[in-house]
Amino acid sequence: MAPIDPHSFTDSTHPLSTHIFLSLYFDFSSSTIHGSALISLPNPHSGSVSLDTRSLTIHSVLDPHSNTPIPFSLSEQDPIKGSHLSLTLSNHSSFLVIYTTSPSSSALQWLSPPQTFNKTHPFVYTQCQSIHARSVFPSQDTPAARICYSARLNIPHQLSAVMAARHLERRSPVNNEAALLFCGNSLWCAQGRIVEEFVMEQPVPPYLFAFAVGEIGFREVGPRTRVYAESVPAVLESAAREFAGTEDMIRQGERLFGQYEWERFDLLVLPPSFPYGGMENPRMVFLTPTVIKGDASGAQVVAHELAHSWTGNLITNKTNEHFWLNEGFTTYAERRIVEVVQGEDRAALNIGIGWKGLNEEIERFKDNLEFTKLKTKQEGIDPDDVYSQVPYEKGFQFLWRIEHQIGRPAFDEFLKKYIATFKFKSIDTETFLHFLKVNIPGIEEDIDLELWTEGTGLPPDAYEPVSDIYTKIVSLANEFKLGRMPREDEVADWQGQEWELYLENLPKTVDSSQILALDSRYRLSESKDYEVKVAFLQLAISCRCRDYYGEVEKTLKEVGRMKYLRPLYTALVQGVGKEEEKILAKRLFSEACDFYHPIAQGVIESIFSKHL
Ligand code: BES
Ligand code: ZN
Numbered sequence: 001m002a003p004i005d006p007h008s009f010t011d012s013t014h015p016l017s018t019h020i021f022l023s024l025y026f027d028f029s030s031s032t033i034h035g036s037a038l039i040s041l042p043n044p045h046s047g048s049v050s051l052d053t054r055s056l057t058i059h060s061v062l063d064p065h066s067n068t069p070i071p072f073s074l075s076e077q078d079p080i081k082g083s084h085l086s087l088t089l090s091n092h093s094s095f096l097v098i099y100t101t102s103p104s105s106s107a108l109q110w111l112s113p114p115q116t117f118n119k120t121h122p123f124v125y126t127q128c129q130s131i132h133a134r135s136v137f138p139s140q141d142t143p144a145a146r147i148c149y150s151a152r153l154n155i156p157h158q159l160s161a162v163m164a165a166r167h168l169e170r171r172s173p174v175n176n177e178a179a180l181l182f183c184g185n186s187l188w189c190a191q192g193r194i195v196e197e198f199v200m201e202q203p204v205p206p207y208l209f210a211f212a213v214g215e216i217g218f219r220e221v222g223p224r225t226r227v228y229a230e231s232v233p234a235v236l237e238s239a240a241r242e243f244a245g246t247e248d249m250i251r252q253g254e255r256l257f258g259q260y261e262w263e264r265f266d267l268l269v270l271p272p273s274f275p276y277g278g279m280e281n282p283r284m285v286f287l288t289p290t291v292i293k294g295d296a297s298g299a300q301v302v303a304h305e306l307a308h309s310w311t312g313n314l315i316t317n318k319t320n321e322h323f324w325l326n327e328g329f330t331t332y333a334e335r336r337i338v339e340v341v342q343g344e345d346r347a348a349l350n351i352g353i354g355w356k357g358l359n360e361e362i363e364r365f366k367d368n369l370e371f372t373k374l375k376t377k378q379e380g381i382d383p384d385d386v387y388s389q390v391p392y393e394k395g396f397q398f399l400w401r402i403e404h405q406i407g408r409p410a411f412d413e414f415l416k417k418y419i420a421t422f423k424f425k426s427i428d429t430e431t432f433l434h435f436l437k438v439n440i441p442g443i444e445e446d447i448d449l450e451l452w453t454e455g456t457g458l459p460p461d462a463y464e465p466v467s468d469i470y471t472k473i474v475s476l477a478n479e480f481k482l483g484r485m486p487r488e489d490e491v492a493d494w495q496g497q498e499w500e501l502y503l504e505n506l507p508k509t510v511d512s513s514q515i516l517a518l519d520s521r522y523r524l525s526e527s528k529d530y531e532v533k534v535a536f537l538q539l540a541i542s543c544r545c546r547d548y549y550g551e552v553e554k555t556l557k558e559v560g561r562m563k564y565l566r567p568l569y570t571a572l573v574q575g576v577g578k579e580e581e582k583i584l585a586k587r588l589f590s591e592a593c594d595f596y597h598p599i600a601q602g603v604i605e606s607i608f609s610k611h612l
């Protein structure tokens with residue numbers, strides 16, 4: 001008995017499953033899914049097999065050939081890992097698990113019709129990274145285990161389904177399909193229902209499993225790209241415009257990192273409660289609608305999720321302890337794409353914003369230095385609680401440092417070889433370091449690889465970014481401390497990211513009057529760009545400029561992206577003597593909580609438990 005991943009019950013002595021066939025019957029009236037999962041092993045196995053589940057009701061486990069029961073036990077729920085489903089197999093190479101999800105499944109957000117744009121039909125979607133796939137289907141939910149899958153989604157016929165997988169067909173349900181197992185009256189079951197079938201033929205880690213079901217429409221954007229969203233013409237049109245440059249980015253990605261292996265690169269714009277900016281689900285990236293604002297930043301999120309097609313989805317971190325291999329490489333790759341399609345200035349600005357974020361994050365973790373390391377120990381840690389910029393930006397810094405050491409042409413060649421060598425594999429930090437040392441002989445003499453990957457904080461040889469635009473903005477922010485506001489001509493060509501960098505470099509405590517003056521000149525609190533608006537509101541809260549609490553309330557009730565929720569709720573509840581703010585935070589959360597995805601709800605609750 002040896003676990004291979006601190007976040008999974010998967011055992012090193014058990015075989016890893018290779019294929020899962022899912023039949024999912026969506027019951028919107030109870031916010032549950034009745035499912036059957038046919039799980040295959042590479043060879044017949046006798047003895048136990050451990051699966052991860054979270055809030056699943058397991059009805060039975062069967063031998064798929066004889067329909068005879070297979071003995072199983074389900075443990076008490078561990079607060080982080082969920083419940084261990086242990087099976088006892090006798091020479092089985094596959095088994096069928098019949099189960100039902102819970103309305104509080106941590107991966108799923110069920111939106112009632114009033115919570116959607118058109119207000120007519122319900123909507124449901126997944127967010128499985130890092131360890132939420134187990135709340136949708138039982139599996140060895142560790143990125144060390146890669147699976148192919150097929151899925152049949154049985155849904156109301158007014159709706160349609162999309163998945164991060166190849167769509168096979170939309171058809172009427174036929175008799176004896178697994179869905180019929182769940183209701184006595186098969187006629188009732190088939191009535192008004194439709195089945196959508198999908199297949200994922202490339203082996204992927206379970207956290208990349210994804211679907212959405214609702215009233216979904218699409219527009220063509222490029223030869224391998226459509227943008228999908230709730231079927232609202234205005235939303236679809238603006239999304240199609242925003243992402244028009246996607247094919248160009250895919251081509252740049254292929255030039256830099258090798259062939260695009262996933263055939264399609266579709267985009268799905270989710271309702272505003274989507275908890276992330278983007279999620280790199282293969283073949284179909286999931287995006288927050290907040291990225292659609294008509295400037296360069298939407299493309300930046302797409303560049304990031306696209307880059308994961310190589311770094312993350314082809315080469316995957318073996319466990320969350322090596323998460324930087326996913327996000328650090330992807331941040332580096334994203335900036336290389338941005339540099340080609342949007343120019344060096346834009347890329348430099350992103351590096352500057354990232355640098356500032358990294359330094360603040362390291363400061364935030366000053367009492368918990370473990371999470372300033374690239375490789376972290378995560379036994380007993382919930383990955384959602386320690387999500388931070390460190391794996392992204394320190395990972396980026398490490399790769400940038402190597403690039404500077406060996407020169408860009410050599411680094412580019414190294415990257416291509418790295419991807420070609422480990423594609424469709426899950427690897428750890430040691431595997432990467434070994435490959436680096438073999439391919440760049442002597443690198444360990446120039447760069448302290450151990451300090452970079454295992455040390456806390458930032459190594460002394462990290463580069464503070466230098467670029468005219470970065471330096472200019474930081475010095476303007478410093479002048480604000482002396483009471484000088486930027487002049488109109490100085491900010492005339494600023495976009496959201498310039499303001500973001502400026503605001504993030506302002507001191508955390510300035511006079512309310514200064515905040516009001518800045519806002520009355522530049523209307524930052526009303527910005528349509530949430531990055532700008534939230535950076536401004538965060539400053540307003542930390543300076544206790546209460547004039548803006550109405551805007552804070554509005555913001556917290558209209559978006560559920562954790563990048564905005566975290567800093568705003570934290571600014572409200574942290575610090576002493578902020579009774580009014582704490583009461584406000586609690587009221588807002590109780591009023592907005594139904595609108596948030598369960599992952600976001602959990603993260604806010606954990607912020608409250610630390611500060612209240
Ligand atoms: N894979 C992440 C999102 C994620 C990380 C979900 C950890 C669950 C657990 C995604 O690629 C990401 O990094 N999104 C960023 C985009 C940004 C860096 C451009 C986000 O959501 O802000
Ligand atoms: Zn990412």
